[in-house]
Structure formats: structure tokens, C-alpha cells
Amino acid sequence: MPNTVIAERYQITDTFGKHQFDHPPQNIVVTDWTVLENLLELGIVPLGAPELDRYRHYVVQPKLPTMITDIGKRMTPNLATVKSLNPDVVILGTKQRELARAFSLFARVNYYNSFSPRYRTNGTKSRKRFLQIAQLVQKVPLAEKKLAFLDTRIAELKKQLSDHFGQQLPFVTTCRFSAKQKLLLYGRNSMPDYALGLLGIEDEYQTEVSTWGETEVSISALKEIKTGYLICFKPHDDASIFNQNNWRKLSLVQQDRFHYADPVWSYGGAMSVLYIAEAVTKTLLNL
CATH class of the missing domain: 3.40.50.1980 (Nitrogenase molybdenum iron protein domain)
Structure with a gap:
């Protein structure tokens, strides 16, 4: 038989x-x-x-x-x-x-x-969800290997930033322009904030905890970013906001503290934390 x-x-x-x-x-x-x-x-x-x-x-x-x-x-x-x-x-x-x-x-x-204001951080929860999905498809060893690589790579990026800026890293606030051209800032409980924390970076704009960790703000609210950088994730398909007087008058614009980062998804899974960290690090090292 x-x-x-x-x-x-x-x-x-x-x-x-x-x-x-x-x-x-x-x-x-x-x-x-x-x-x-x-x-x-x-x-x-x-x-x-x-x-x-x-x-x-x-x-x-x-x-x-x-x-x-x-x-x-x-x-x-x-x-x-x-x-x-x-x-x-x-x-x-x-x-x-x-x-x-x-x-x-x-x-x-x-x-x-994967996202809830009740989670300690969405970033931490993303690792658990990644392993749970790996359990479903019987790929747990691969998931663990991926997470170990993420941790190692984040440590490398953190060292690159420390070597470049010294012990005091700049403040960084991250954002995205929505499909409806709303300005969304990422703060507490967001995946970008989690990635920044792993890099040893603090943001300058404080937001309330929410499901996605994002807050829709007006241009005038950006005045609260007094010394740090505002980094916006691409794509940004409509740049008309840059023609507005209240945008051009912002100190962060006049002082060249607004910059783009490569496209990454700020509502993603565990490995998106690495892509966010890489995109932000690349932007900062090329200032």
C-alpha cells in the first residue's frame, strides 16, 4: 500500500x-x-x-x-x-x-x-497579528525570522541616525495627505509613531489616541511644530496646498523643515514598521 x-x-x-x-x-x-x-x-x-x-x-x-x-x-x-x-x-x-x-x-x-484605541500600541499588536496569520498558513518560523530581521535592521537604522545627528535626534512629525487632500498627522498609537519610537525619535505634535493614531488638522495647526521636521509620506497627487499663503508663511516651510518620504503604508502589518523606519531614515539622512 x-x-x-x-x-x-x-x-x-x-x-x-x-x-x-x-x-x-x-x-x-x-x-x-x-x-x-x-x-x-x-x-x-x-x-x-x-x-x-x-x-x-x-x-x-x-x-x-x-x-x-x-x-x-x-x-x-x-x-x-x-x-x-x-x-x-x-x-x-x-x-x-x-x-x-x-x-x-x-x-x-x-x-x-489590527487597529484599536484599546491596544497598548498598534505597532506591538501588529507583531502578534503577523504571528497569528503565520499560524493559520503554517509559516510561523518564517514570520519569526522576518521579525528578527526587522529588529536587526531597525537597530542599524538607529545607529545610522545617531552617527549622523549625534545623541540628540531631531523631532519628527509624520503626515499624509488623504485622497481628499485632508492633512493627517500621525501621533500616539499610529504605526509611524511606533516606528519613530524604535528609532529613538520623538514627535513634536501631540495627538489623542485613536483607532489609526491619526488626526486631521488645519494648516494653522502646524505652527505647533516649532523646531522639528514634518515628513510627509508619498504619494501626494495634488500639490495645490503649497500655493496657499498660510502654507507658505509657516516657519517649517520657510526654514525648509517640510520634506517627503518614499511611499509606505501607515496602516499596514508588522513589516510596514520597517518600511516606515527606512523611509524616514532615508529622508533624514538626505536633508
């Missing part, structure tokens, strides 16, 4: 609780970019994911393979498209719990809430 390999049943944990699996899911659909990032970092390419063109524009890293099917909007994915892919598992992300019932009619559903 031929040898028969019997898969060992294993248990995983997500935001819903504990689940039993007989084998790692092969056909996965995700409805969230954070989950998508985490899977790609683990070498897993899902069958379907949302808003792929926007992902390529805003998230950039990790690079998106071409064979993934676009399932529509993140908050309102196309149910028929997802069903047509015949997934073993549909994985939901932050604020998508309500989608579970519809998808559970034809697939298993797992849910990973």
Missing part, C-alpha cells in the same frame, strides 16, 4: 477566538490590505484582494503579484466575485467584522482586527 501522509490537526487564534484546521488553507481571499501585506510577506499569494490599483499606488511594499483577482472595495467587496473564486477561507481585517455572515455561507471566515 502507498504511504499516506496524514496532516496534523492544529489550532489557530484570531479576533473571533480559537479555530481548528486539518491543513493550511490553499485558496484564500482577503478583504483588507493589512492582511494582504502579511500574507505576501509570508510568501502566500491570495486568490483575491480589494482595490489592487490603489494598493499599488499607496502601499507599494510588498509588491503585488499580477495574478490576484480584484474583488472590489475594501469595505464593500463584491460577494459574487469572492464566491466565484471558491475560497477555503476569507480573511477579514480591521472594522470588517460585519462582513463575516455573508462570507460564512460559502467559506470559512477568519478575522484579524
Whole structure:
């Protein structure tokens, strides 16, 4: 008789609780970019994911393979498209719990809430979620290796900054212009703030804790950034704000303390912390 390999049943944990699996899911659909990032970092390419063109524009890293099917909007994915892919598992992300019932009619559903004002920091939680998703696809050793590399690389970047600036690193506040050209500053509980903290950098603009760690501000609020740098993550598709008088009159603009950083996603998974740290470090070292 031929040898028969019997898969060992294993248990995983997500935001819903504990689940039993007989084998790692092969056909996965995700409805969230954070989950998508985490899977790609683990070498897993899902069958379907949302808003792929926007992902390529805003998230950039990790690079998106071409064979993934676009399932529509993140908050309102196309149910028929997802069903047509015949997934073993549909994985939901932050604020998508309500989608579970519809998808559970034809697939298993797992849910990973990665952002919340109740978490000690979203950055710390991102590491836990990365390992939990790795547990689902049975890639925990790879996830641990990736996190170890992240820690080593962050230490290298921190030393580069210390060698360049000395013991006193400059204050840095990070921001992004939204698709509607709203100015969003990142502060407490944001992924950029977590990355800055690992680098030994403090921000100068204090914000309240929120789900994403971001605060929409007016141009006049930037007057509070008195000595530090304001670093904005690309892309920024509409630069008309720079023509406004109240922008040009800002001391941080007149003193050349506003700069761009390479595109990185500030609402991503564990490895996005590294991409944020690398982007900010690159900008600071090239001032």
C-alpha cells in the first residue's frame, strides 16, 4: 500500500477566538490590505484582494503579484466575485467584522482586527497579528525570522541616525495627505509613531489616541511644530496646498523643515514598521 501522509490537526487564534484546521488553507481571499501585506510577506499569494490599483499606488511594499483577482472595495467587496473564486477561507481585517455572515455561507471566515484605541500600541499588536496569520498558513518560523530581521535592521537604522545627528535626534512629525487632500498627522498609537519610537525619535505634535493614531488638522495647526521636521509620506497627487499663503508663511516651510518620504503604508502589518523606519531614515539622512 502507498504511504499516506496524514496532516496534523492544529489550532489557530484570531479576533473571533480559537479555530481548528486539518491543513493550511490553499485558496484564500482577503478583504483588507493589512492582511494582504502579511500574507505576501509570508510568501502566500491570495486568490483575491480589494482595490489592487490603489494598493499599488499607496502601499507599494510588498509588491503585488499580477495574478490576484480584484474583488472590489475594501469595505464593500463584491460577494459574487469572492464566491466565484471558491475560497477555503476569507480573511477579514480591521472594522470588517460585519462582513463575516455573508462570507460564512460559502467559506470559512477568519478575522484579524489590527487597529484599536484599546491596544497598548498598534505597532506591538501588529507583531502578534503577523504571528497569528503565520499560524493559520503554517509559516510561523518564517514570520519569526522576518521579525528578527526587522529588529536587526531597525537597530542599524538607529545607529545610522545617531552617527549622523549625534545623541540628540531631531523631532519628527509624520503626515499624509488623504485622497481628499485632508492633512493627517500621525501621533500616539499610529504605526509611524511606533516606528519613530524604535528609532529613538520623538514627535513634536501631540495627538489623542485613536483607532489609526491619526488626526486631521488645519494648516494653522502646524505652527505647533516649532523646531522639528514634518515628513510627509508619498504619494501626494495634488500639490495645490503649497500655493496657499498660510502654507507658505509657516516657519517649517520657510526654514525648509517640510520634506517627503518614499511611499509606505501607515496602516499596514508588522513589516510596514520597517518600511516606515527606512523611509524616514532615508529622508533624514538626505536633508
